[in-house]
Amino acid sequence: MRAEKIHLDGNAAGGVLRDVFAHEMTAALATCGGCGAVGPVGALLEYGQPMGIVLRCPTCDTAVLRIVRTPSLLRLDLSGLRLLTIPA
Amino acid sequence: MAIPDATAGRLEWRVATVVDVRDETPRARTLVLDVPQWPGHRPGQHVDVRLVAEDGYQAQRSYSIASPPEDRGVALTVERLDDGEVSPYLVGELRRGDGLEIRGPIGGYFVWDVALGGPLLLVAGGSGIVPLMAMLRRHARADASARAAVPVRLLYSARTPADVIYAAELERLADPPAVEVVLTFTREAPVTWTGYRRRIDRAMLEAVIWPPSAEPHAYVCGPTVFVESVASLLVELGHAASRVRTERFGATG
Amino acid sequence: MAQQPFIARGFRARSARMVDAPRLPPGQYETNDFPVLSAGPTPRTPLSKWDFTIRDADGRSARWSWDDFQALPRDTPVVDIHCVTKWSKFGTKWEGVSVDTLLAAAASQGVGAGAFVVAFCDGGYTTNLPMSDVTGGKAWVAFGYDGAALPPEHGGPARLLVPHLYFWKSAKWVRGLQLVPTDSPGFWEQLGYHNRGDPWREQRYHGDP
Numbered sequence: 001m002r003a004e005k006i007h008l009d010g011n012a013a014g015g016v017l018r019d020v021f022a023h024e025m026t027a028a029l030a031t032c033g034g035c036g037a038v039g040p041v042g043a044l045l046e047y048g049q050p051m052g053i054v055l056r057c058p059t060c061d062t063a064v065l066r067i068v069r070t071p072s073l074l075r076l077d078l079s080g081l082r083l084l085t086i087p088a
Numbered sequence: 089m090a091i092p093d094a095t096a097g098r099l100e101w102r103v104a105t106v107v108d109v110r111d112e113t114p115r116a117r118t119l120v121l122d123v124p125q126w127p128g129h130r131p132g133q134h135v136d137v138r139l140v141a142e143d144g145y146q147a148q149r150s151y152s153i154a155s156p157p158e159d160r161g162v163a164l165t166v167e168r169l170d171d172g173e174v175s176p177y178l179v180g181e182l183r184r185g186d187g188l189e190i191r192g193p194i195g196g197y198f199v200w201d202v203a204l205g206g207p208l209l210l211v212a213g214g215s216g217i218v219p220l221m222a223m224l225r226r227h228a229r230a231d232a233s234a235r236a237a238v239p240v241r242l243l244y245s246a247r248t249p250a251d252v253i254y255a256a257e258l259e260r261l262a263d264p265p266a267v268e269v270v271l272t273f274t275r276e277a278p279v280t281w282t283g284y285r286r287r288i289d290r291a292m293l294e295a296v297i298w299p300p301s302a303e304p305h306a307y308v309c310g311p312t313v314f315v316e317s318v319a320s321l322l323v324e325l326g327h328a329a330s331r332v333r334t335e336r337f338g339a340t341g
Numbered sequence: 342m343a344q345q346p347f348i349a350r351g352f353r354a355r356s357a358r359m360v361d362a363p364r365l366p367p368g369q370y371e372t373n374d375f376p377v378l379s380a381g382p383t384p385r386t387p388l389s390k391w392d393f394t395i396r397d398a399d400g401r402s403a404r405w406s407w408d409d410f411q412a413l414p415r416d417t418p419v420v421d422i423h424c425v426t427k428w429s430k431f432g433t434k435w436e437g438v439s440v441d442t443l444l445a446a447a448a449s450q451g452v453g454a455g456a457f458v459v460a461f462c463d464g465g466y467t468t469n470l471p472m473s474d475v476t477g478g479k480a481w482v483a484f485g486y487d488g489a490a491l492p493p494e495h496g497g498p499a500r501l502l503v504p505h506l507y508f509w510k511s512a513k514w515v516r517g518l519q520l521v522p523t524d525s526p527g528f529w530e531q532l533g534y535h536n537r538g539d540p541w542r543e544q545r546y547h548g549d550p
Contacts, residue, residue: 026194
């Protein structure tokens with residue numbers, strides 16, 4: 001019997017995020033567009049693999065970042081993200 | 089030759105060479121890699137590993153770096169999951185001289201370095217010990233005054249003594265009260281064991297860790313259920329959520 | 342210029358590929374597992390609160406409680422399923438109510454027609470389908486798998502089952518169908534997956550013919 005697949009976190013998305021933003025992103029602070037909670041991208045809850053990456057707010061489960069890579073494009077949905085603060 | 093900036097710019101996939109393999113436990117093996125143009129790394133970071141088969145089939149996984157930045161070569165410790173796809177290859181098939189495609193180092197949140205200070209609290213569940221070992225090894229290589237400024241406590245939950253990765257080295261690094269290593273076994277312990285024999289709970293944490301007033305930097309790593317249980321206990325005990333950093337390991341391997 | 346990928350010596354996929362090839366859509370391999378893929382946390386809707394709704398563009402709807410649903414005629418389809426992540430599983434056994442049955446009942450209650458549907462689910466997941474892909478015996482709302490109640494991680498209490506399309510269209514934790522006049526991309530479709538998703542034409546991504 002297989003255990004239920006559990007979510008991971010934004011750390012696991014670190015490589016893809018680096019591709020998208022050309023910058024290390026797990027320490028960036030994300031402000032959730034759903035509830036306003038602020039926390040590191042590394043602490044967001046990761047779902048959706050291997051179809052894509054869905055990073056959700058640990059407080060309210062709003063999808064803060066969604067990333068899908070197809071052979072012809074990389075699409076990023078940031079509609080659940082109010083603010084992103086990337087440390088220098 | 090310009091060294092790539094560690095935090096900016098895309099990461100390239102590079103083919104590393106396996107220069108050493110070391111069995112740690114019956115299920116876990118350390119691979120030491122020579123990575124061309126490796127920019128260095130910080131304790132807690134990981135690499136992505138990509139395997140491509142001859143028919144084009146691809147699999148990709150992330151593995152934490154076990155070695156401190158001072159070491160030559162990048163060490164990954166991989167635990168074999170029986171129904172895994174990548175871990176049996178890395179632990180069973182890969183040998184010295186083989187190439188391995190990796191990308192990294194990755195991570196900016198679940199990292200510790202001496203400059204961040206302490207006290208340093210490390211809580212490991214199973215193979216979650218790997219990135220925390222990089223931190224412990226970095227601490228051990230720091231100069232005496234830096235080490236003195238950062239006391240360390242490691243609480244490591246393993247199923248049985250045979251599952252303890254780096255057992256001999258942990259015994260060597262333990263140096264109470266400056267560096268405390270506490271093990272707990274959840275499935276089976278030696279008859280003579282006088283230590284903990286259960287899953288990490290509130291009472292164990294209270295006995296082992298510093299009070300919130302000490303403001304330790306806490307790093308919790310292991311399976312998702314373990315990490316979430318320990319992290320919420322730490323917050324319940326009064327530690328600031330912002331000082332509790334988490335890294336969840338997956339069950340797919 | 343495309344770079345030759347580095348081939349990992351001695352590495353191959355865990356599952357044998359090209360087994361029973363005619364039964365496998367292009368690019369797929371057979372698995373005996375049933376991998377779980379979710380876009381979000383597993384909802385835990387109690388049956389006492391569960392309902393299923395078919396709603397048209399004017400807001401007219403037909404609704405079934407769990408008990409109503411259990412009283413409907415049910416099928417036990419045995420089907421092959423195909424995930425866009427390349428695994429296929431043969432001969433999966435389900436129990437559920439045909440979408441044809443639900444649409445007919447809804448029509449008899451005055452719910453209008455629609456050329457497309459959007460399946461909506463607990464947790465907010467959506468997926469879009471042409472009406473022709475959920476009618477004519479091609480789709481079910483399934484609450485049983487392999488002789489037992491559908492487990493939560495696989496979509497229980499009930500999921501949509503549309504086995505002739507990639508399995509992301511078989512929406513987990515489904516709570517209803519919204520009938521719409523035009524195609525309305527759902528969760529994965531908005532992110533770049535194909536609007537229809539026919540595995541036999543390898544319609545994985547937006548832009549695939």
